[in-house]
Amino acid sequence: MAEFDNLVAIVVVLLGLLTVLYMVIKLKYPICNSSRKTKMNLPPGNMGWPFLGQTVEYLKPHLATTPGRFMEENCSRHGKIFRSHLFGHPTVVSADPELNKFILQNEGRLFECSYPSTIGGILGKWSMLVLVGEMHKHMRSIALNFMSNSMLRSRLLDDIEMQTLLTLKSWEKMEQPLSVQSETKKFTFNLMAKQILSFNSGEPETDDLMKEYFTFMKGVISAPINFPGTSYRRALKSRSKILEGVKKIMEERKKRVDIHYDDLLSNVMKDGRLSTEQILDLILNILFAGHETSAVALTLCLYFLLKFPLVIDSLRSEHLDIARRKQQQEPKDLRLNWDDYKRMEFTHNVINETLRLGNVVRFVHRKALRDVNFKGYDIPAGWKVLPVFAAVHLDPALYDNPLQFNPQRWQKMEPSTYFTPFGGGPRLCSGLELAKLEMAVFLHHLVLNYRWEMSEADRALAFPFVEFEKGFPITLTAIRQTN
Template identity: 60%
Template sequence: MLLKRFFVFFGAAASSSSPSSYCCYYWSYSMITTGGEEGRSGSSTFRRAAAEWAGRSSARPSPTSSPPGDLRGRIHGEPHLQARKDLPVGPVRFPDGGIGGRGAEPVRAAERGAAVRVQLPAEHRRDTGEVVYAGAGREMHREMRMISLNFMSNTRLRDHLLPEVERHALHVLRSWHEGPPFSAQDEAKKFSFNLMAKNIMSMDPGEAETEKLRREYITFMKGVVSAPLNFPGTPYYKALKSRSAILTVIERKMEERMRKMNQKVEIIEEDDLLGWAMKQSKLSKEQILDLLLSLLFAGHETSSMALALAIFFLEGCPKAVRELREEHFEIARKKKDCGESRLNWEDYKKMEFTQCVINETLRLGNVVRFVHRRVIRDVHYNGYDIPRGWKILPVFAAVHLDSSLYQDPHQFNPWRWKSGLSSAVSLPPTSNFMPYGGGPRLCAGSELAKLEMAVFLHYLVLKFSWELAEPDQALAHPFLDFQKGLPIKVYSIT
């Protein structure tokens, strides 16, 4: 049994002098892990940890140049840096970064180009597979990324994915009726999951296999962020079981596809991501399994939460709903005059205020608050020396909620994104806007995510008005989640 230390990071931008300036505040908490090599040899693990710490301690920079913080052992971390987790309120003033706790690795909340690489927590790497898309090595990541980019290219978005997004949005919204409240968050998750399951493995919504996979995925997500206590009855144990069940479904789909390919049977599902990965790459079976599981997570969890946040923010801003509805009524009217019913790419490009709503939702909501990186060479950053091997966490929420960059940063104001009406203090908003990361690890599905939100909002405002059935708020622990599931009541628009 091993007592481990972990850090949770949030933050606010430290200065407006550079859009890459970050700061963080954090607290540490203890976890008990059992099983595996660490659980079987606790004393040797402690000796290894002590040896590693001695090496790190001797290699650290001088006290005058190291980030502020306390490297002495503490069970409860830095109490003066403990923080609220509720969305979207963040800190007001904190230093550029810091270190804390002898049991954890030194950390920084900053990023500097090629000096860093992706470094996910060990628990995340283990729970989501031996090879994870976001944490893959350079060559493997390039291969996986090219598959994803080609599959979600602008051509495919226009010709194939737009009709699919529209079909799945209508499938969900047609089940909405006036009456008792229901969870908007669950409906958003259903929409995005069905869309990803269809386009990853050609699984249709409503089918028994699809619903079973969705239930397993919900169990997986509830446990993967819990304390790693791997014994029957714990959320973590259930999550590992669900992960195995999900991979079994994906593996079975792969075997069916391979059998058809060997028998030269026509495969009508070959336009899904599974078919692309099997035909257009040199990835191994295990790598394809991990790629599909990773993209199922990335394409479902973040998109659904962004959509739920848009519903939440719009409910509190009637003026934005009115302008949004006017935009979409005009699009629908012109389509009716032309005798058309389905959306096309030109319609999507006309949704200008919708894009403002999407940008503001992503800025204020911060679905992805930070990412994990590791320094691969010594870096001098903002007056500090950051040694090779230290972990850093770029905090996107820090920039998005910085009052030196955005006026009234905690206010939902989609008009700040209108051309000529920028409410940024120093730079145009897009220069300080990173909802999908940046650089070579920029989210490959960012355009698909925005398309999903735009199409769903199009039909939502045309068909319904809505209100919160009871007060609710989203908390980050570490993934965003509405405490009550965002219960809403809808009213049909006649």
Template identity: 35%
Template sequence: MLMLWTGALVLIICIAHWVYYWRNPRCNGKVPPGSMGFPLLGETLQFFTPNTTSDIPPFVKERMKSILLVLRFFLTCSLLLDCRYGPIFKTSLVALPVIVSADPNLNHFVFLQEGLLFQSWYPDMFTEIFGRQNVGWLHGFMYKYLKNMVLHLFGPENLKKMLPAVEETACRRLQRWSNQETVELKEATAGMIFDLTAKKLISYDQDNASQNLRENFVAFIQGLISFPLDIPGTAYHKCLEGRKNAMKMLKNLLNQRRAMPGKSRSDFFDYVLEELGKEGTILTEAIALDLMFVLLFASFETTSLALTLAVKFLSDDPSVLKKLRAEHDAVLRNRENADSGLTWKEYKSMTYTFQFINETVRLANIVPGIFRKALREIQFKGYTIPGGWAVMVCPPAVHLNPAKYQDPLTFNPSRWEGGEINGASKNFMAFGGGMRFCVGTDFTKVQMAVFLHCLVTKYRWEPIKGGNMLRTPGLQFPDGFHVRLMEKNRME
């Protein structure tokens, strides 16, 4: 009996010791303040708690601000403690220690030191979802090689050639939607962009395909940012199944191409096959398929969310719609032939449109966190970031910072007048930053600008239902955004 009690006591001491060091991790210096939450679980549940705010995510905001805790002392006294963590704090997500940064200077430092002090990194749950050979997890020469491959598709010269196809697709879809009683904008724009991108990437035509490729991506997206519980019926499990099925279809398409080597389609798949066939190539089939998967996903999901929110902002603010419409009407008036297609020069002249797009993505905050891993112990502002720890850069905290943006929750495209509207900065990282600045940024802006041009010059619309936003922590429209689309009269 004594040995049993002794063993139980030793176990309790070991558990207490483990819990203590879980909550108070060792390092050579001072780790940023914060809570590690419960052992293993950490603060994962709080991080994934849905919210409807357009402000800084509650998980981050509550840990940045001053909180007064009342501790009762001997049931008679109260002691007020300032438990402010500030813009840099520690936490634990999915059993991993994380430094969360809402500090523009630390964010800039992290991006600047990519490949030296930090490297791109995401939790294992994302690795399972996107694949272990994914471009986001590759580093050094291999990453640069894949980045150049993507630029072959989304570089300025190719985008100039793609402009007519983007305009034709947008006009055709808008015409189709105007013949419907209502259209759910998020789903409709996602389908439009996916079909366009899939055609350019792999010559995929849904109307003539035996399987629906996009259905697998929809299942994938619905569980993308969800609690990582891989049990049948959960969103995460459906996400993994969607990826598996999509990858199987891409693999089959690759095999079909190889079986017909002489038939060229002049798409990105042809370019990939050419690279795979080169002697001494560093490209593998697994990396190529993962790259295709990510390009298909990234090109339509984030852009359709941004477009849906853009139309919602236009619906809510007639003054902004008036200014945007005036710019695009001027494009038509200045043409010799009003019915000719958009030119690259006209696209580049859309100054207010680019301000509008920047303001839309600033408030959209589609990406709630950008992850990096510290390659060694790092000192910053008196804090120590232990080697091997993750750092989560928090774009919403930067984009909604009242010290940089006056009335940060107000939609105001004119705030970008006279400022830099391209690239990234300490205070704007909607498309990432540093050497991993999104290579598809220009493609996204082309699609948004062209769609808006076709919409505001040829149509008017009225919201019917939906439009409410939910963050889990990624942006969603749980009830969609349903609008009635009507062609404008020539005199309007």
């Protein structure tokens, strides 16, 4: 009798487990509904391991200047649109330029931004990567205002030039070799801290914030495991400390109305439409969006240039022309102005080529809001959609010799709507002009006054965040131009 009872108990437990498993599968794979399934023409592909899917294969580090093995193998087996199971969801992955464009342009209608929930945990629930709808539009308008063209001309250009000169002087004095990867991060961080909080570089409050911020960043790009000792746990602590610090500044500013600050924090405080919590997330997010990406882009640019001395020569000659013209102008003003920036045509080709080959942001996260049919394939509502920009930017059907750094290619072609280093549609990067300006001004002073050499072989890997294995160590030498 006891044995029978045990048998019944085992059967009940097994049935229970099977029911739970079935419910989970139904929730995770809504497409398992058989009548829908027969009607749908899903893209070809492989869903990988149950529950785990293919996330590990997708995220496997690879050379940043390649689409990676996962993309190469799947595209050659299934084509540029295929299905998989990534980040815990059934997913349609796209290396197809037309589908990528369609996804970006239909944001809010057919697709919606949908980053893994752990991003919200660390960047905050008011992060622009998490927000959708009206609140996203509102936050976006603040960010766009902060980096508007008139702000770039009237203020940011001068600040970028000053920070560039300070940075290059400090590089000159540093013990060589120096890590370009760490140093460009400091450069872009200092620039952002000034615009957002009026923090000046080199001051203790800026250095403290930078230290906390870099710990925070390590957590953003690490596995979101909240255990003592993990990078993620440390990052959450740093996040709290940074937010506490900014909150204190807000309180002090409320008391000292006689002091006028012209920075993002004061502008949003004056605007009065955001709660304290929203302001804190916005500040942290602009700092995040504005410093890491441009630093990586600048590092990649210096790295690619080193392999092509002739490109450095062309770049130097463009900047020598600008410098000579400024010497001859009356009244003499050696600071760069907007007209000088507009003359940096070849520099813009170098920047485009760096972004195409380096793919700082390799893909973005979206989900389908309703059933969508594209090129004969069905994308079911609720599925994740991953437009992979890197695969399009390195596609031989669009670019000759795509794995080669060749800025000259942009002399013959205009960046098309398939060139999306800054995303596109209603979520197009709000800082794209700022990022290009930073790179151009930095290159101007670098090529005019310095030579750099790699002191140890290094390579850029995609984790998917792009990082150099050894930090890209260089030695820098000042040069004297003969004019």
